[in-house]
Amino acid sequence: MLLNVGPQHPSTHGVLRVLVELDGERIVSCRPDIGYLHRGLEKLMESKTYHQCLPLTDRLDYLAGPSNNLGYCLAVERLFGIEAPPRAQAVRVIMAELARIASHLFWLGTHAHDLGAMTPLFYAFRERERIMDLFELAAGSRLFPCYFRIGGLAADLPEGFGSAAKALAADMPGRTMQYERLLTDNPIWRARTKGVGRMSVAEVLDWSWSGPLARGSGLAWDIRKSNPYSGYEQYEFDVPVGEEGDTFDRYRVRMEEMRQSARIIAQALENLPGGEVNVFDPRISLPPKERVYTDIEALIHHFLIIEEGIKPPKGEVYMSIESPKGEMGFYIVSDGTARPYRVKNRAPSFINLQALPRLAEGRLLSDLIALIGTIDIVLADVDR
């Protein structure tokens, strides 16, 4: 029997359509049909200035806007050959790790819900809501904060952010234990996840898996450790890995990652450097707004950065970061003008999803739901 799972199925997490061929309840073949959310973002970026591209990156993996922003900003900064000031780097780490926790919480709630556990969703969203509040406090926007700028931040952290973030970081380990108590030893949960979707390290490499998926199979690869960026080398944290490479191990890895992220946030807040949050270069960073009203120099820079845009030198760059879903990479070609000549985005969801047939074929239809959940896809990131 041929069966359409999606595109309007609640557990496909968006508009994924999976064409499944069934023999009884067993999956003979399965083919993900993607593209329902294709917006041509990469092409769109070619007609935008470098800063105008930034809000578009929020809309890649929309559960972790700051991570996408960070990858893009770092890529453009590398084109310019600049680095954000230390304070901005630390703030970026805080936001990116908050985004990781928020993304994992969303995954946890929906994944558990898909497999029949209703309660974790409410607990997970309780903490995610606090993170959204923190984003709103800093950037004025919750889902798509767009708080970073090329060369730094839109503004320094607001008052009250530090204490609220510290409290959250302190709460997270305990909260994570709460979620684990609901699931880890739950026999249904174990039955639905243990041994389901097993991947060996060799297969992980063959399928270009990255992030928690790769680590769940025991591959201790984390770009924050292997190619540190934004000052990650200054923070102490562990890279959790699984052993079996199944859905349960990937669950364990993500749960531990939330604790590690809270650890990084606490360290970053503790040692937050002072100073400017934007690189000092009038050709890249906007001048302080109040000076724009009084100084012709500031007015001119403001005017030209807004109207014409910043212009990186000719060249190409690839920069990737460890996003909650895996390796989020940006390949940018600059022709020296204010708009990128080409932007290619390595979207982790897109690449991770490719292995779905390999995981699902031969298994029961109900496992497909667990497998889609464990890959943790965001269709906006798959289709772009």
Next chain:
Amino acid sequence: MGIKLTINGRRIEARPGQKVLEAATEHGIHIPHLCYHEQVGSIGSCRLCLVEVKPGPPKPVPACTTTVAEGMEVQTHSERVVNLRKELVRLLLMNHPLDCPVCDAAGECKLQQIVHELGITEARYRATPAHAPIDYDSPLIERHPERCINCGRCVVVCERFTGTEGIYFAGRGYDATISAGGGPLSCEFCGSCIGVCPVGALIDKTFKYRARSWELTRHETTCPYCASGCRLELNVSDNAVRRVTSDHEKTFNRGLLCGRGRFGHGFIGSADRLRTPLIRRGGNLREATWDEAIKFAAAGLEKARREHGAASVYALGSPRLTTEAGYLLQKLVRVGFGTNNVDTQARYGYLPALLALAEVFGPPRVEGGRLGGFAARCGTLTDLAAADAVLVVGADIRPELPGASLAVIAAARAEAQVCVANLRPTKLDRFATLKLRYQPGGEIGLLAAVAKALPPPGEGVFWAEGLDEFRAQLGGKSYDGLLQLTSATEADVQRLAAMLAGAARPAIVFGADLLNSGEAAEKVRALADIVLMLREEARIYPLAPKANSLGSIMAGCCPEWLPGFTPLAAGATFFEKKWGVSLSGRPQAGFPEAMSGGGPRALYCVGANPLRGWPGTLAVEEHLGRLEFFLVVQDLFLTETAARADVVLPPASFAAQAGGSFISFEGRRGILAEAAPEPGLPADWQIISRLGAALGCPLNYADAAAIRAEMAALAPLTGLNFEEIRALPRNFSGGRPAVLDLPEGGGGDGGFHLLVAGSLFHSGTLSARAAGPLSVQSEGQVLINPADAHRLGITTEVVLEAGGRKNLTAKARVSNDAPSGLLLAPDHFSGLPIHRLTSGSYLARVKVSKP
């Protein structure tokens, strides 16, 4: 051999005499600069291009004024000069207003770019604001002295290139400003200063607040006004033309435009434009669809043909039509009706001039890979600027052909001898080394006297047939007799003759005042005779009156010539075979003669307005008023002629006639761009093509280029572009001097002449509907000499009578531009129907009195 030097350690080779800045730019090395401009040249006022030079003075020198030298070592970005540069820009910014958000220049402002490029951050200096008042009073140009950085580009372009000297530096040091003498500008309003202003100190009033620079798309096209053929860019946003600019690097006119070109675009979006065809029903013009209008027009023309014969249908083209439309119009007449009944306004001066040139030198042609006929004798603007002796006769070039006036000024700046001969004072008088005045009718005598004074051609120069007889004829005349109607003396004429004969590259420029005042052919014959006695390098410059005068004649829009200047007699057989019609033996009467012969019963005016801009409007009016006369008018506006039409067909303006072309007076083909499409309005050629189809004469073409290709197949000369023609070797043989019909004594009778002469700001129907030119000159006035005015008691109004019904009361202005005994009046305004007084030429004898 190039000069070898190093810039920042890089070895480069420069041309001798080149400036360091130019050499660096050529080799891709960027030196920041503000006042240097590729067109204006080095000024050396901003000092931003400071570089360190070894060997050289210990202090940095400006790269734009330093000439390259062998072995020179240049450092463009040493710490010292970079700091100096930044400091200089900080000083410029000291007083700069926070205007970027409201400044027209923002986004294309050189100062913004430099500040951004150098990364200047903090304001270090504060100064007392200078409080120079903004000039809102001048027409077209608004001056914001507080935005000015005193670079001097405007002053240089105004003085050196346009020769106007309308603005200059006033005050010293901190108080130095660009001034026009304290009041508003009283210049030629060409806007060249706006074009070169690096900031927003000089802005285009017609553009102010209409659009921001980055919203504009620029479409390069050809100016529709005069025959200079300047390339300009229509800046378009939201499908509306917002302003006109010209690129100084890409265009042959090097970014320089006149006021008409720069500010005269308002007619494109004018509310007066006709948007639908009109048909006369029950005595009134009513809106109609294109199908109805074409059918109606075809039926009317068909009826005239049926009842009165094919010869009763006449067509008038216009120098505003594209060459392609002109070609189709004459093809419709020649193939569709089998007649030669097609004519143009050039009939009154320019066309007889070209015919006379063809008579002496032969019509333009390419034979054996060589350019022959009078085209071989014609020069280009580049040649004119490089001439070492220039005779300007009967032309007020500045208004007539601003592009050519810039070339003459350039020649004068390069120390060329310039003689200006005219019946009235003109702007170029200031640049003349010899100034000659004559009264109407004195031209031929003056030119004959010059011919008489010329030495016989030297060794090795082509010796025209019949030159000896010609010289003998002149030998029998006395200078006194020949120069009777002129202010020139024998010595003047000798000087002029010596100047022309002694020059390596003499140039003879003649235009409207000579050609439009009657007897154009004879005057041009006299000029041609002079050319025959000069060396082969002598070039003539017949100034064409409108954008496509030359193109419409080349396309065959006149009875005498088939396309490609093919004389009817010589080419008829060839064209008859190609077109399958019989043309020989058909009458060749021009429009005025045809009218007097009882002629046309139906008229198709394409862009022509014979009821205003053509001499003798009363006669035309009378003719059009005949019973059952059928009139089809194709025009942008409801002109005087269109208002009397039975059908009016509105075409697209030049801004939407993609692919069509204008041929400038020097033969340069300017292709039009589709800058702002005008839906519902077809191109001129498309309307003619539809009318042809309705008349059973299929004229189907894919686009304008297909029409050009057909022309080129029939007349290869028309297929060559300007550069190809100029590259051809020339054939100077074949000239034969014309024996002149010399005047026999008889001085002026003290009566008044009226000369219909152009204006710098207007050019007929189009400019009189553009807000820009109208803000400088809004109405037509008759210019009268102060002494004459005083004698007759004329102040603001004048009554002119030219016999019969020919009389007119008009506004008058007392001005020294009019010499005693001569009145000047433009024909651009409907409020001054000056051609009621003329007939056959632009010159009329009038009786003048006060009202």
